[in-house]
Structures are given as C-alpha cells and as structure tokens.
Amino acid sequence: MSVPSVEHKPHHHIRTESLPGDTLKPRVVLVGNPNVGKSVVFNYLSGLYVDVSNFPGTTVEVAKASYLHYDLFDTPGVYGVSSFNDEERVARDIILNADIIVNIVDAVHLERDLFLTQQLIDMGKRVCVVVNMIDEAKKQKLAVDLATLEEELDVPVLGTVAIRKEGLDGIHALITRAREGRQREALHAELHRMLSVVGSQAEALLVLEGDPIVAARHGIAAADAARREEIYIDRRNRVNRIVHHVVKDVQTRKLLSTRIGRASVSPWFGFPILAFVLYLVYLFVGVFVAQDVVGVTEGDIGKGIVEFHIKEFVAAHAAVTVTATVLDDEDEVIEERAERFANGVRGEAHRWRSMRAWVAERPVEYDFVYENPWLVLFFGEFGAVTMTLTYLIFLLLPLVLGFYFALSVLEDSGYLPRLATLVDRTLRFVGLNGRAVIPLILGFGCVTMATITTRLLGTQREKTIATTILQLAIPCSAQLGVIAALLATAGVQATLIYTGVIFAFLVLVGTIMNRSLPGEISPLLIDLPAMRLPQMNNVMKKTGFKTWFFMKEASPWFFIGALAVSILQVTGALVHIMDALQPLVTGWLQLPREAATAFVMGLVRRDFGAAGLYDLSLSPYQTVAALVTITLFVPCVASLMVMLKERGLREGMIIWVGSLVLAIGIGGVVSQVLL
Amino acid sequence: MMLNHLAKGLRARITALPDGEIRSQFIRLGLVEGAEVRCMDRLPGGTIIVEFCRQEIALSGELAASIAIDQL
Numbered sequence: 001m002s003v004p005s006v007e008h009k010p011h012h013h014i015r016t017e018s019l020p021g022d023t024l025k026p027r028v029v030l031v032g033n034p035n036v037g038k039s040v041v042f043n044y045l046s047g048l049y050v051d052v053s054n055f056p057g058t059t060v061e062v063a064k065a066s067y068l069h070y071d072l073f074d075t076p077g078v079y080g081v082s083s084f085n086d087e088e089r090v091a092r093d094i095i096l097n098a099d100i101i102v103n104i105v106d107a108v109h110l111e112r113d114l115f116l117t118q119q120l121i122d123m124g125k126r127v128c129v130v131v132n133m134i135d136e137a138k139k140q141k142l143a144v145d146l147a148t149l150e151e152e153l154d155v156p157v158l159g160t161v162a163i164r165k166e167g168l169d170g171i172h173a174l175i176t177r178a179r180e181g182r183q184r185e186a187l188h189a190e191l192h193r194m195l196s197v198v199g200s201q202a203e204a205l206l207v208l209e210g211d212p213i214v215a216a217r218h219g220i221a222a223a224d225a226a227r228r229e230e231i232y233i234d235r236r237n238r239v240n241r242i243v244h245h246v247v248k249d250v251q252t253r254k255l256l257s258t259r260i261g262r263a264s265v266s267p268w269f270g271f272p273i274l275a276f277v278l279y280l281v282y283l284f285v286g287v288f289v290a291q292d293v294v295g296v297t298e299g300d301i302g303k304g305i306v307e308f309h310i311k312e313f314v315a316a317h318a319a320v321t322v323t324a325t326v327l328d329d330e331d332e333v334i335e336e337r338a339e340r341f342a343n344g345v346r347g348e349a350h351r352w353r354s355m356r357a358w359v360a361e362r363p364v365e366y367d368f369v370y371e372n373p374w375l376v377l378f379f380g381e382f383g384a385v386t387m388t389l390t391y392l393i394f395l396l397l398p399l400v401l402g403f404y405f406a407l408s409v410l411e412d413s414g415y416l417p418r419l420a421t422l423v424d425r426t427l428r429f430v431g432l433n434g435r436a437v438i439p440l441i442l443g444f445g446c447v448t449m450a451t452i453t454t455r456l457l458g459t460q461r462e463k464t465i466a467t468t469i470l471q472l473a474i475p476c477s478a479q480l481g482v483i484a485a486l487l488a489t490a491g492v493q494a495t496l497i498y499t500g501v502i503f504a505f506l507v508l509v510g511t512i513m514n515r516s517l518p519g520e521i522s523p524l525l526i527d528l529p530a531m532r533l534p535q536m537n538n539v540m541k542k543t544g545f546k547t548w549f550f551m552k553e554a555s556p557w558f559f560i561g562a563l564a565v566s567i568l569q570v571t572g573a574l575v576h577i578m579d580a581l582q583p584l585v586t587g588w589l590q591l592p593r594e595a596a597t598a599f600v601m602g603l604v605r606r607d608f609g610a611a612g613l614y615d616l617s618l619s620p621y622q623t624v625a626a627l628v629t630i631t632l633f634v635p636c637v638a639s640l641m642v643m644l645k646e647r648g649l650r651e652g653m654i655i656w657v658g659s660l661v662l663a664i665g666i667g668g669v670v671s672q673v674l675l
Numbered sequence: 676m677m678l679n680h681l682a683k684g685l686r687a688r689i690t691a692l693p694d695g696e697i698r699s700q701f702i703r704l705g706l707v708e709g710a711e712v713r714c715m716d717r718l719p720g721g722t723i724i725v726e727f728c729r730q731e732i733a734l735s736g737e738l739a740a741s742i743a744i745d746q747l
Binding site for chain 2 (some may be wrong): 079080082084108109111112115116140225228229232233236240261262265266267270417418421422424425426523524525526527528
C-alpha cells in the first residue's frame with residue numbers, strides 16, 4: 001500500500017451517539033487492563049456519589065460519577081478495544097463516545113498494557129496515560145523512564161502508586177493536557193479516507209480491525225481477519241520497540257511472584273489452599289453472618305422489636321386477636337394466651353397492659369391476627385410490609401454484605417483468577433468456564449444475588465447456563481441450614497442419596513445445555529496478577545456499593561413476591577392451590593398433604609419452604625424426596641423476577657417452567673424408587 | 676511439539692498460533708510467534724500456567740494444545 005501524500009490538517013471529529021444519563025459535560029473515561037488499579041483511581045476521582053447502571057441493551061454494569069466539571073466513566077477491564085465479548089463491546093462504545101481517555105497501565109507490564117494504549121492513540125482519541133504501581137516496578141528492579149515514554153507516545157504520562165494515593169493529585173493537570181498521540185502516518189491517512197463513510201477515526205480503525213458491529217452500524221463490511229492481524233502485529237512491534245527504549249531491566253528478568261501466589265496454583269498445594277479458602281468463606285459467611293449475626297438481627301431486633309412495634313402500632317385501634325406464646329430457653333411452648341381486642345390495643349389499653357404484665361420478662365412470641373383483610377394483607381402473618389422489611393433488612397442485608405465482603409477480599413487479593421484457573425477444568429463438565437465460579441459460590445448465599453452477578457460472564461451462552469444451574473440446583477443459605485438439619489435427622493444414607501441426585505442432575509443439565517446451545521465454552525486465557533494484601537478501604541467501598549445497588553435492585557421484587565403470596569392467602573386462593581396440588585403431593589411424591597404448603601411457601605421465602613418440612617416428621621426416604629423437590633424447585637419469587645429481567649421473558653419462563661417440571665418429576669422418581 | 680506437552684520448568688519458543696479471534700487475544704498479551712515462554716505449572720486436567728515477560732498466564736489444556744512450540 002503506497003503512502004499517500006494527504007496533509008493532516010487540524011480538525012474536529014463529530015460527536016456520535018449518546019450514553020446513558022447523558023449531559024453535555026465532557027466525558028472522561030478510564031480505560032485499562034483488569035488488575036491495573038483502575039477502580040482505585042476511579043474511587044479517588046469520584047468521591048462518594050457513584051451511579052451504577054446497565055449499559056443499554058446489555059447486562060454489563062457501568063459506573064458513572066461526576067469529577068469536577070466532567071462526567072467520569074469507568075469501563076470493564078479489557079486488553080484491547082474490539083467486540084470479542086460483552087465487556088469489550090461495552091468498553092468499546094464508551095470509548096467511542098469519550099472526549100478524554102485516561103489510560104491506566106501497570107508499570108511492571110508495559111509490554112502488555114501499552115498495546116491498548118497504542119490502540120487508543122491509533123483511534124485518534126485524546127489520551128493521557130497513568131503508569132500505576134511504580135513502586136512494584138522499583139521492587140522488581142525495573143527502571144521505567146516516564147519522560148521517554150511520554151516522548152515516544154506523544155501523550156502526557158504520570159507515574160503513580162494509586163493505592164497509596166501517590167501521584168494522584170497530578171491527574172487533574174494530566175487530563176487537561178490529554179491529546180492525540182503519535183500514529184502511523186499510513187494508517188492514519190487510510191482512516192481519514194474512510195471518514196465520509198464512518199462517523200469517526202476511531203470507528204474507522206475498528207472497522208479495519210474487523211469489528212462486525214461497528215461496520216454494520218455504517219452499512220459496510222468489516223475488514224477480514226488478515227487485515228486485523230496485519231495491524232495488530234505492526235502495533236505489537238511498535239510497542240515492543242517503545243518498551244525497549246523505556247524500560248531497563250537492572251537485574252536479569254525474574255518473575256517476582258510470592259510463595260503464596262505460586263503455591264495457590266500449583267498442582268499439590270493449589271487444591272488444598274482452595275479448600276481452605278472456601279472453608280474460611282464458609283466460616284465467615286455461613287456461620288458468623290448467616291447464623292450468629294442474623295440470629296441477632298432477624299430474631300431479636302427484626303421480629304422482636306421492629307416487627308412487634310409496627311404490628312402493635314397498626315393494632316392500635318383496629319379489631320385484632322393477639323396471641324402471646326411464652327417460650328422457654330429451648331423455644332418450647334410453656335403457655336399461651338389469646339385475647340380479642342375489638343377496639344384495638346390502645347382502644348383497650350388496660351387489657352393490653354395486663355396481658356403484657358402477664359408475659360412479664362419471659363421470652364415470648366406475639367401473633368397479631370387482624371380482622372380487617374387489608375391489614376392482614378400488609379401486616380399479617382405474611383404481611384407484605386412486615387415480612388419484606390424483616391427479610392430485607394435483617395436477614396438479607398447482613399448476608400449480602402458478608403458475601404460481597406468476602407468476594408471483594410478475594411478479588412483485591414488477586415486470588416480470584418487463581419480460583420477460576422483451578423476450577424476451570426471441573427466447570428467444563430457443566431458447560432462453564434472457570435470464572436463462573438463466582439456466581440456459583442454466591443448462589444449459596446442468595447440465588448437472586450448470584451443471578452445478578454452472572455452479568456460478569458463474557459457470553460450469553462455462559463450466562464444462560466450459569467443462571468439455569470443456579471435456579472435449578474443451588475440451594476441458597478436460607479435453605480441450607482434447614483436442609484442440613486433435616487438431613488442430619490434423616491441419616492447418612494439419605495444424605496448421600498440427596499447429594500448424589502442433585503450433583504448428577506447438575507452435571508446432566510450442564511452437559512445437555514452445553515451440547516444444545518450454539519457456541520463453545522470460552523477457552524481459559526487469563527493473566528494471574530500478583531497476590532497482595534487487600535486494601536481495607538477499597539474493600540469496604542466496593543462492598544458498600546455492590547450491596548447498596550443489589551438492595552436497590554432486588555428489594556421491589558421481594559416486596560412484590562410477599563404481596564402476591566399475601567393476596568393468595570387473604571383471598572383464600574392459597575388453600576385452593578394447595579388442594580389442587582394434593583394428588584401430586586400425596587400420590588406422586590408420596591408425602592403428607594401439608595408438604596404442599598411448604599412448597600408454595602418456598603416460593604416466597606426458601607427457608608419457609610424447607611422449614612415447613614421440618615414439622616412434618618418425614619421418614620428418611622420421604623425427606624430425600626421432599627428435599628430433592630425443594631432444591632430443584634424454582635427459588636423464591638425475587639430470584640424468579642431477577643432471572644426474567646436478566647435473561648428475558650422467554651428464556652426465563654422456559655427455565656422456570658422447566659425447573660418446575662423437573663423438580664416434581666425427579667422428586668417423584670426418587671420417591672417412587674425409594675418408597 | 677504443542678504447548679500442552681511442555682514439562683514444568685522448561686522453556687520454549689512459540690512457532691505457531693491458532694487462527695481466529697483467540698489469535699488476536701494472544702497478540703495483545705504479547706504472545707506472538709517467536710515469543711519465549713516457560714512452563715511454571717501443569718494442573719491435573721491439562722490447564723497449564725506459563726511465565727511470559729514477567730506475567731503469569733493460565734491457559735486451558737485445549738488452548739495449549741493448539742499452540743506449536745520449539746523446546747529450548
């Protein structure tokens with residue numbers, strides 16, 4: 001290709017489409033590989049008010065904040081700009097619409113990171129570069145010449161140690177100096193010739209690099225893979241040459257990896273370490289949070305104080321029957337007393353006082369049965385308001401905080417990619433890639449939370465398979481405690497059968513989906529970052545944000561679910577449904593008829609479902625059949641709603657109906673075989 | 676010889692990469708034809724971890740089986 005003599009005069013490229021929440025402020029976008037410390041810089045610049053939303057048309061989350069007079073955007077960590085997976089597609093579009101790009105790179109891995117830098121420059125964007133982790137470079141005896149780097153790239157460069165906030169005060173000045181960098185003349189000219197067809201130089205480059213989506217937007221065909229390879233190789237060589245001038249290895253190149261980092265992916269120590277880490281997570285979340293903390297928050301504070309006061313307040317002047325059940329230390333009933341207050345507890349205050357006096361200081365449970373159906377609907381036994389409040393704030397919130405905290409620690413310590421590497425081979429059996437381990441682990445906490453997390457999986461295919469497995473086979477923490485207790489009573493053989501059936505089912509579903517869905521499992525190709533002690537500051541902030549956005553997103557669904565069941569109960573429809581299920585429950589599943597109640601309740605709160613079985617004194621085999629059904633059964637209404645939102649109505653309903661059929665079908669098969 | 680057969684501790688030079696999008700992903704990371712890698716670990720099931728230019732990169736067995744190398 002001859003080099004045309006096109007004079008490059010200064011010019012402006014037209015601003016293209018809008019981004020979510022668009023204002024007319026200039027957009028600054030943070031771009032960089034995963035693990036370079038991008039989120040630390042983003043947090044530093046954004047302060048407290050961050051808005052996280054879905055990029056339109058995808059389930060990838062985008063963080064946006066205000067920084068001085070700019071709109072600041074964070075992007076998912078990517079190694080290059082293209083359309084290989086969902087994260088790259090989102091990053092690509094945010095980058096295309098950026099006014100200024102702050103590219104963050106790792107001082108220790110410039111050979112790798114500068115590829116993206118050069119690509120951004122080739123796109124003709126205004127770029128500035130933050131070379132982070134210069135302390136690490138020093139530790140590894142690498143001399144990085146930032147001045148030469150600035151000269152070679154022709155964009156401003158700043159050295160930082162973001163995690164210690166060193167150098168970050170220079171970012172403001174850096175951003176104002178951001179400019180177009182040094183590009184290959186021939187390539188630049190070719191991109192310019194395409195400007196009449198595509199909107200911008202950046203889009204022209206992407207089209208030349210074979211991006212089908214950007215090309216389709218302008219009604220042309222993308223260049224072929226050979227062209228992309230040509231451009232990529234040339235860029236690779238340019239970057240290698242730059243690095244050669246900028247980085248000097250003062251001692252022989254040595255991989256600095258901590259003993260722990262090495263051991264954690266070694267064949268001998270890797271798996272024991274993994275087991276240990278999972279055990280720690282279980283101890284922290286499963287025992288400390290789920291049992292101890294929640295015991296206090298849900299039991300003592302939630303039910304004992306908050307719910308009680310709300311119900312008492314509502315009962316002030318309404319007709320109500322109050323039953324006080326006095327318990328002993330083992331939660332066994334000592335005595336019970338019921339009183340009807342035709343004019344409410346404040347209307348007949350003296351009787352209420354005497355009832356309270358009778359209870360004295362003894363542990364007690366109050367049951368308020370209102371006569372007005374509207375009150376029952378919102379404040380009764382399954383009262384939409386009281387139940388949602390207790391569930392969300394006193395049960396779910398501590399649990400979600402705990403899980404996200406554990407996840408953030410794993411993430412910031414650099415362990416997560418190692419975890420994904422270790423389990424990758426195993427997860428292939430169920431049609432998933434190593435990184436799916438995160439939503440699967442979270443599923444044991446809350447399937448709703450895990451379903452939302454499937455967003456971080458790269459392809460639609462993976463998201464579908466992971467969501468199906470979550471909804472079908474993973475019991476959430478609400479159920480786990482009760483399931484464990486029931487299995488303990490049922491004995492070892494029952495436990496083995498139960499675990500075996502669920503596990504086999506998991507593998508079967510994963511394999512079938514893997515075969516039938518188009519596409520393949522993304523091959524594992526990940527960079528293992530150095531392991532380090534997580535920064536508590538960062539971890540706390542991350543945990544706080546993720547929890548806040550989850551609660552904001554999921555709360556309405558929990559409320560709707562509770563309301564729906566409450567309506568069913570008040571109208572009497574619940575009883576009809578349970579009667580309709582009788583033949584299935586007693587005939588096919590061979591369980592007592594009350595089990596139907598447990599199943600329906602499981603829709604609202606999974607622990608109600610499992611707990612309902614507790615009172616039925618089932619035989620060991622009956623327990624297995626019931627538990628298999630309940631585990632495979634669709635999880636609570638909230639996770640159903642979130643699944644419909646994430647996967648869409650059609651796919652979501654297929655999964656839901658499928659799980660219903662499978663749960664009852666397999667539960668019944670197990671029952672018929674065993675009993 | 677293919678990368679998935681490289682024994683632990685040994686070095687090799689990459690001679691051929693597989694076609695497709697994955698090829699571009701390799702080029703971005705710097706793993707091009709002529710690049711030198713060293714095998715750090717091999718996990719049961721085929722997953723292999725290589726050292727390349729101060730990076731530790733984990734690859735699935737299938738991917739490693741599609742990369743041709745010359746042992747050094």
